Amino acid sequence: xxxxxxxxxxxxxxxxxxxxxxxxxxxxxxFIEKKIGVRQVAxxxxxxxxxxxxxxxxERLVKKVNIDKNQIEVAAVVTQNPDxxxxxxxAIVHGKLGLPESxxxxxxxxxxxxxxxxxxxxxxxxxxxxxxxxxxxxxxPYSKIIDKKDKNTCLLFGDAATVTLISDKPCYVTGKxxxxxxxxxxxxxxxxxxxxxxxxxxxxNFSAKYVxxxxxxxxxxxxxxxxxxxxxxxxxxxxxxxxxxxxxxxLDSKRVVFDAYDYGNTVSSSIPIILEKEMAKRENNYMVxxxxxxxxxxxxxxxxxxxxxxK
Amino acid sequence: xxxxxxxxxxxxxxxxxxxxxxxxxxxxxxFIEKKIGVRQVAxxxxxxxxxxxxxxxxERLVKKVNIDKNQIEVAAVVTQNPDxxxxxxxAIVHGKLGLPESxxxxxxxxxxxxxxxxxxxxxxxxxxxxxxxxxxxxxxPYSKIIDKKDKNTCLLFGDAATVTLISDKPCYVTGKxxxxxxxxxxxxxxxxxxxxxxxxxxxxNFSAKYVxxxxxxxxxxxxxxxxxxxxxxxxxxxxxxxxxxxxxxxLDSKRVVFDAYDYGNTVSSSIPIILEKEMAKRENNYMVxxxxxxxxxxxxxxxxxxxxxxK
Numbered sequence: 001x002x003x004x005x006x007x008x009x010x011x012x013x014x015x016x017x018x019x020x021x022x023x024x025x026x027x028x029x030x031f032i033e034k035k036i037g038v039r040q041v042a043x044x045x046x047x048x049x050x051x052x053x054x055x056x057x058x059e060r061l062v063k064k065v066n067i068d069k070n071q072i073e074v075a076a077v078v079t080q081n082p083d084x085x086x087x088x089x090x091a092i093v094h095g096k097l098g099l100p101e102s103x104x105x106x107x108x109x110x111x112x113x114x115x116x117x118x119x120x121x122x123x124x125x126x127x128x129x130x131x132x133x134x135x136x137x138x139x140x141p142y143s144k145i146i147d148k149k150d151k152n153t154c155l156l157f158g159d160a161a162t163v164t165l166i167s168d169k170p171c172y173v174t175g176k177x178x179x180x181x182x183x184x185x186x187x188x189x190x191x192x193x194x195x196x197x198x199x200x201x202x203x204x205n206f207s208a209k210y211v212x213x214x215x216x217x218x219x220x221x222x223x224x225x226x227x228x229x230x231x232x233x234x235x236x237x238x239x240x241x242x243x244x245x246x247x248x249x250x251l252d253s254k255r256v257v258f259d260a261y262d263y264g265n266t267v268s269s270s271i272p273i274i275l276e277k278e279m280a281k282r283e284n285n286y287m288v289x290x291x292x293x294x295x296x297x298x299x300x301x302x303x304x305x306x307x308x309x310x311k
Numbered sequence: 312x313x314x315x316x317x318x319x320x321x322x323x324x325x326x327x328x329x330x331x332x333x334x335x336x337x338x339x340x341x342f343i344e345k346k347i348g349v350r351q352v353a354x355x356x357x358x359x360x361x362x363x364x365x366x367x368x369x370e371r372l373v374k375k376v377n378i379d380k381n382q383i384e385v386a387a388v389v390t391q392n393p394d395x396x397x398x399x400x401x402a403i404v405h406g407k408l409g410l411p412e413s414x415x416x417x418x419x420x421x422x423x424x425x426x427x428x429x430x431x432x433x434x435x436x437x438x439x440x441x442x443x444x445x446x447x448x449x450x451x452p453y454s455k456i457i458d459k460k461d462k463n464t465c466l467l468f469g470d471a472a473t474v475t476l477i478s479d480k481p482c483y484v485t486g487k488x489x490x491x492x493x494x495x496x497x498x499x500x501x502x503x504x505x506x507x508x509x510x511x512x513x514x515x516n517f518s519a520k521y522v523x524x525x526x527x528x529x530x531x532x533x534x535x536x537x538x539x540x541x542x543x544x545x546x547x548x549x550x551x552x553x554x555x556x557x558x559x560x561x562l563d564s565k566r567v568v569f570d571a572y573d574y575g576n577t578v579s580s581s582i583p584i585i586l587e588k589e590m591a592k593r594e595n596n597y598m599v600x601x602x603x604x605x606x607x608x609x610x611x612x613x614x615x616x617x618x619x620x621x622k
């Protein structure tokens with residue numbers, strides 16, 4: 001059985017406070033705390049590239065679990081902000097970590113739904129190729145493409161990286177996935193000429209419409225009810241979108257995590273950063289993970305506790 | 312059973328002749344015909360972007376087979392030259408083709424090994440998610456990043472796109488795959504600041520060393536011998552690398568295709584362009600497909616004829 005064994009996360013120490021930008025952007029505490037839910041955003045050092053952040057996440061991982069690099073059979077990076085367009089960042093990470101020649105590597109280009117896509121792609125790729133150990137990285141440092149004067153994006157997005165060890169010694173295993181795309185609306189969250197553009201209203205409306213429908217479908221597909229789910233981990237698009245989706249689904253706030261106050265919306269890393277913490281609690285039997293945004297797209301999955309300890 | 316049903320290819324009509332550049336680059340007919348094996352390179356129109364080339368390939372596909380777009384459950388694009396970094400090009404293609412909302416979409420960032428990675432990832436993703444019909448696009452228009460004065464790259468690379476219908480009505484099915492990465496050598500074929508760099512000698516040496524070893528492993532893994540294979544379709548890196556690999560494996564030239572004379576090295580599209588033609592012949596029972604390059608990486612697979620006709 002292949003599944004999620006353990007997660008390592010790296011959030012850069014450097015922060016930019018939104019409280020310090022209230023005058024510049026004409027925002028107040030309500031906006032900071034209740035609307036976006038981001039008090040400060042994490043920002044990588046300028047000298048750090050995407051592959052470096054992935055390496056930092058790996059350093060966190062190996063503090064939690066012994067990993068023999070020679071046993072890693074595949075390394076994948078989910079990113080839309082690679083070091084370079086050629087090669088894939090996973091090849092650069094492969095070189096920096098000194099992974100074996102027999103190790104496959106590929107990047108998945110996806111945004112806020114990227115961790116869920118990555119989970120499905122990695123697990124199925126590993127099962128088909130009879131691999132036992134793989135590393136799934138997420139890293140999308142939007143500080144590379146954010147216009148510091150753009151209120152719609154600069155107050156919201158933070159930098160981070162995560163790495164998930166997928167192995168035959170899982171702590172959590174996945175149920176059925178759901179996916180969807182509204183490609184014709186892709187321009188609402190896009191990057192041209194190295195500058196991020198977001199129509200916050202359009203992305204909000206998309207998410208508030210499609211994600212609740214998707215969660216209902218997901219539970220039905222998995223033969224589960226809302227009462228079966230201990231935690232709902234939604235992509236941390238903003239406090240307001242997480243609250244809105246929760247409200248539309250009638251979810252008690254105790255079962256919904258919002259955690260991005262002190263680092264921001266970290267795109268494909270938002271879900272694994274929280275999942276790492278929720279897995280450590282060892283008390284959740286079933287969790288729903290749901291990503292949505294860039295594409296426009298959504299992707300969701302149910303994860304189920306498989307065993308108590310990492311063997 | 313999921314497998315390859317049919318392939319559509321699009322090679323732009325516009326060509327740049329290498330014979331017309333002999334003086335500029337101090338090259339002769341021997342270099343053009345025997346070393347690189349590229350008489351002319353295909354170049355897309357400046358107004359066409361990566362997603363447009365994918366749409367053209369899809370138009371070729373639907374001339375060969377009836378496709379109900381509403382039945383497409385996943386669309387993936389293999390590219391390292393996307394329209395934009397955000398979103399993934401597959402979302403843009405999804406919008407342009409009018410694919411259904413329930414259709415998953417993701418991009419795979421990979422180069423010359425990309426079609427093989429794409430095959431494995433798409434098929435395994437489809438099997439795990441119980442999908443019956445998916446579109447795997449390849450498109451890497453290097454004309455976007457080539458310095459027209461760089462002899463190492465501008466004479467070699469051509470633009471193209473392909474789309475492979477993966478479905479439960481396969482004509483060819485895959486055996487076991489092999490993969491490998493030498494990430495520490497990634498700089499030998501890379502792109503920084505929108506300019507392609509290639510150390511031709513280093514990439515040649517890498518390919519001539521690792522690919523023959525890999526083909527031996529691949530056949531062993533699949534329980535096949537060289538005599539079982541009707542055609543070897545190698546990535547069309549250059550005439551000289553295909554000849555060298557063939558020679559090292561002791562392969563008769565009748566069983567090795569070189570086809571890039573009139574369009575060039577089309578990166579991830581090089582193998583499916585040839586596979587389309589070889590599948591049409593309906594006479595090959597077993598074929599080996601092997602990609603190598605960007606990463607540096609390799610990926611190979613055996614495909615086996617499954618049925619005569621598209622049902």
